[in-house]
Amino acid sequence: MNDLDDDTLICRCEEVSLGEIREAIDRGATTLPELRRRTRAGMGLCQGRTCGTLVAQIIARRTGKSLEEILPATSRPPVRSVTVQELGGKGKCSPKKRT
Amino acid sequence: MLPEKADVVIIGGGVIGASIAYHLAQRGVTPVLIERWGICSATSASCDGFVFMQSKRPGIHLELAMESARRFATLEAELGRSFEYEACGGMIVIEGEDEVPAMETYVQEQRNIGLEVTLLTGAEARRREPALSQGIVGATWSPRDCQVNPMLLTFGLIDRARELGARICTEREVTAIERGGSAWFVETQGGEIRTPFVVNAAGPFAPAIGRMAGIDIPITPRRGQLLVTETLPPLIGSIFLSARYIAAKFDPDLATEAGEGISIEQTASGSLILGSTREFVGYDTGVTAEGIGTIAARTAGVIPRLEEVHIIRSFAGLRPYTASGLPFLGFVDGLEGFIMAAGHEGDGIALAPATGHLMAQLITTGRTDIPLDSFALNP
Numbered sequence: 001m002n003d004l005d006d007d008t009l010i011c012r013c014e015e016v017s018l019g020e021i022r023e024a025i026d027r028g029a030t031t032l033p034e035l036r037r038r039t040r041a042g043m044g045l046c047q048g049r050t051c052g053t054l055v056a057q058i059i060a061r062r063t064g065k066s067l068e069e070i071l072p073a074t075s076r077p078p079v080r081s082v083t084v085q086e087l088g089g090k091g092k093c094s095p096k097k098r099t
Numbered sequence: 100m101l102p103e104k105a106d107v108v109i110i111g112g113g114v115i116g117a118s119i120a121y122h123l124a125q126r127g128v129t130p131v132l133i134e135r136w137g138i139c140s141a142t143s144a145s146c147d148g149f150v151f152m153q154s155k156r157p158g159i160h161l162e163l164a165m166e167s168a169r170r171f172a173t174l175e176a177e178l179g180r181s182f183e184y185e186a187c188g189g190m191i192v193i194e195g196e197d198e199v200p201a202m203e204t205y206v207q208e209q210r211n212i213g214l215e216v217t218l219l220t221g222a223e224a225r226r227r228e229p230a231l232s233q234g235i236v237g238a239t240w241s242p243r244d245c246q247v248n249p250m251l252l253t254f255g256l257i258d259r260a261r262e263l264g265a266r267i268c269t270e271r272e273v274t275a276i277e278r279g280g281s282a283w284f285v286e287t288q289g290g291e292i293r294t295p296f297v298v299n300a301a302g303p304f305a306p307a308i309g310r311m312a313g314i315d316i317p318i319t320p321r322r323g324q325l326l327v328t329e330t331l332p333p334l335i336g337s338i339f340l341s342a343r344y345i346a347a348k349f350d351p352d353l354a355t356e357a358g359e360g361i362s363i364e365q366t367a368s369g370s371l372i373l374g375s376t377r378e379f380v381g382y383d384t385g386v387t388a389e390g391i392g393t394i395a396a397r398t399a400g401v402i403p404r405l406e407e408v409h410i411i412r413s414f415a416g417l418r419p420y421t422a423s424g425l426p427f428l429g430f431v432d433g434l435e436g437f438i439m440a441a442g443h444e445g446d447g448i449a450l451a452p453a454t455g456h457l458m459a460q461l462i463t464t465g466r467t468d469i470p471l472d473s474f475a476l477n478p
Contacts, residue, residue, distance in 0.1 A: 014368070027258060028267070034137045037144055037250040040368065045329055045411055076386060081329060081409035084373075088396030088406075 010058070011051040013044025021055060025062045032056060032073035045081065048073055101268060101290040105131040107462060108285045108292055110273055110308055111300035112136075113143040114249060114447055115440050117256035118455025119298055121178075124263035126463050131266040131292060132257075133273055133285070135304075139253035142302045142447065145384070145416025147325065147364055147372050148252075149338055150245045150449040151189050153216055154345060157208035159473045160425055163453050165214070166469060168243060170452035178259045182251035183367040188337040189244025190224065191345060192401055193237040198342040205345065206239050216241040230334050230402045246338050246364055249448045256455070276311040283436060296462055298438045303382070303417040305427075305441035312434060314478040316427065318442045320382050320417040323375040324390040326398075327412040330369030334404065339363040341401065361397045371408070373398040375445075379420075386413045418444045428454065428474035429461060438462070439476050 006019030016039045024038040032048070032055060035041055041055055042048025048055070056070040078087075107123055109116045112134030120132045134140075150171055155161040175184050193202055202218065209216050217240050224238035225231045231238075261267055268287075275286040276297060283297045299308045299316075309316035343360035362374040376390045391413050399405045419442045421427065426446070427439040440458050443450050457467045 027254075028138070028269070031137055033140060033144070037139055038254055043368075043412075047412055076413050077391070078410060078413070081411045083406065084326075084328075084395045084399045084408050084410060085406040087326075087391055087410055088393075088399055 010054055011039075011041035011044065011048075013046050013050070014040040014042075016041040018058070021058055022062065025059060030059060030063050030065060032059070032070060035059065036073065042073060047075060101271070101287065101292055102131060102266060103291075104293040105129075105266070106294065107131070107296040107298060108133065108283070108294045109298045109300055110285070111302060111304070111441070112138040112257070112267070112269060113141060113300065113302050114139070114253045114256070114451040115302065115443065115454055116298070116300035117253045117260065118451040119300060119440060119458045120260040120265045120267070121256040121263070122455035122459035123462065124260045124265045126459055128459070128463060129264040129266070131268065131294075132260075133271055133287060134267070134269045135272040137269050138257050138267065139250050142416050142418065143249050143253045145325070145414050146249055146323070146418075146445070146448060147362055147374055148183075148247045148249050148366065148448060149189075149362065149364065150247060151338065151340060152214055152243045153189055153191055153209065153239060153241050154340055155446070156424060157205075157212050159469075161209065161212055161214065163469060164446070164449055165243075166456075167450050167453035168245065170456060171245060171247065174452055178255045180251070180255040180258070182255050183246075183248040185246045185367070186242070187244070187246050188240065188242045189339070190228065190238045190240050190337050191340050191342050192224065192231065192235050193342045194235060194401070196236055199237060202237070202239060202342050214241060215243055228335055228337065230404050232401055232403050235401065240337075244338055246366075247448065248367065252448065252451070256451075273308065273311070276308070296436045296438060298440055298458065300440045302441055302443075302447065303419040305419060305439070312437055314431065314434065314476075316439070316441070316476060316478070317422065318427070319379060319420045321420040321444065322378045322380050322383065322415050323418055323445065324386050324394065324413060324415040325372055325374040326391060326394055326410050327414070328371040328373065328405070329409040329411055331365070331371065331408065332369065333365065334371065335363065335365050335402065339401065361394065361401060363398055363402065370411075371405070373405070382417060384415045384417060386415050390415075419447070420444045425474055426450065426454070427476040428457065429467075429471035431476050431478060433478070
């Protein structure tokens with residue numbers, strides 16, 4: 001990963017590049033949620049299901065933290081996107097409660 | 100590592116703590132900010148980006164908001180960073196004829212204090228915002244309402260504060276606060292700091308900090324659940340609240356009667372943020388099927404096009420609620436050097452620039468541009 005170009009796209013949903021992720025880490029983002037809030041990586045349609053592990057690896061390499069410390073990121077229902085109508089309808093969705 | 104002493108210790112790395120840190124650093128005072136988790140990791144990361152003037156109670160509350168709005172207009176240039184500030188204007192949509200008289204009075208009071216706001220008919224509102232439902236009977240409109248990205252705002256303030264010399268310590272919890280001689284001693288797991296000024300900017304967690312200093316702070320966490328949609332081309336131009344939200348905000352009895360009111364914004368990314376519930380459930384930040392369903396049904400009632408739009412995420416945040424609807428700001432009687440800056444409920448983002456400015460002014464000069472009497476905590 002070290003020889004990859006800063007222009008390499010890591011989060012395809014939100015078009016976040018490796019360079020942007022490296023910069024955010026250098027500003028102090030050492031967790032997936034903070035990286036998401038600073039760069040939008042993982043905020044798009046797939047909610048980080050595609051890029052999450054990759055982003056965690058980038059954080060791990062740059063900060064020396066272990067992958068176990070970094071994963072998993074917070075996820076919130078719905079797990080697959082659904083329409084507003086489906087949600088406002090009659091009990092079609094039963095999201096898990098998080099604490 | 101924590102330094103042994105500091106000019107000021109700020110507890111809380113949300114938008115309020117970040118704004119105070121920046122405004123102090125700008126005046127040449129370098130604070131130490133202590134945050135239990137990460138910067139912008141709780142309330143400020145789980146809210147909408149409204150800088151709504153119209154939702155503030157006419158009087159000192161609105162005055163404070165208008166001071167904030169003036170500061171927002173130049174803050175991106177000051178920080179040298181974008182936080183997606185949009186002078187987009189805002190609407191309060193009226194869904195029932197019975198809400199019109201109350202909104203007429205509300206608009207008149209706001210105009211009296213100098214806020215530019217007009218009452219539109221349903222047709223006029225739809226001309227401005229064609230996505231609005233035919234069922235909307237009217238709306239108030241103000242070009243003064245605006246929108247920001249709360250996370251980029253908080254990080255922008257923190258990053259700039261750090262560049263100006265502020266020390267930002269994250270993943271460090273305050274365990275005790277003690278008065279010794281003419282100083283405060285703030286204890287954390289990683290060491291103790293001596294300081295003349297402690298600022299409690301812990302939002303919904305401010306009461307726990309207060310207990311360490313021996314005072315009772317009447318702030319209650321109020322949960323707001325929100326939904327995020329897929330990105331869309333521009334669907335709405337302004338930010339929306341419902342008149343029922345205004346009613347619910349100022350009269351909890353009405354909230355039960357009239358339902359919870361809604362908030363809708365489209366962010367710079369194209370996603371819409373749909374909100375919000377207003378629940379007293381302690382410190383539980385979970386989302387519920389009922390809350391999600393209510394928001395989906397209510398927002399689609401205002402913008403019918405939303406029915407076909409996909410929701411990609413839900414989240415909930417805790418707002419620091421106070422009975423008066425006003426934050427606690429300033430010194431606390433009997434606790435020299437202890438400063439409150441918490442209890443903004445859903446207005447923390449909107450009021451952050453004014454709060455940061457006033458607290459920095461209070462600490463460095465002992466005086467403030469806006470009198471803080473109405474915001475005093477009298478334990």
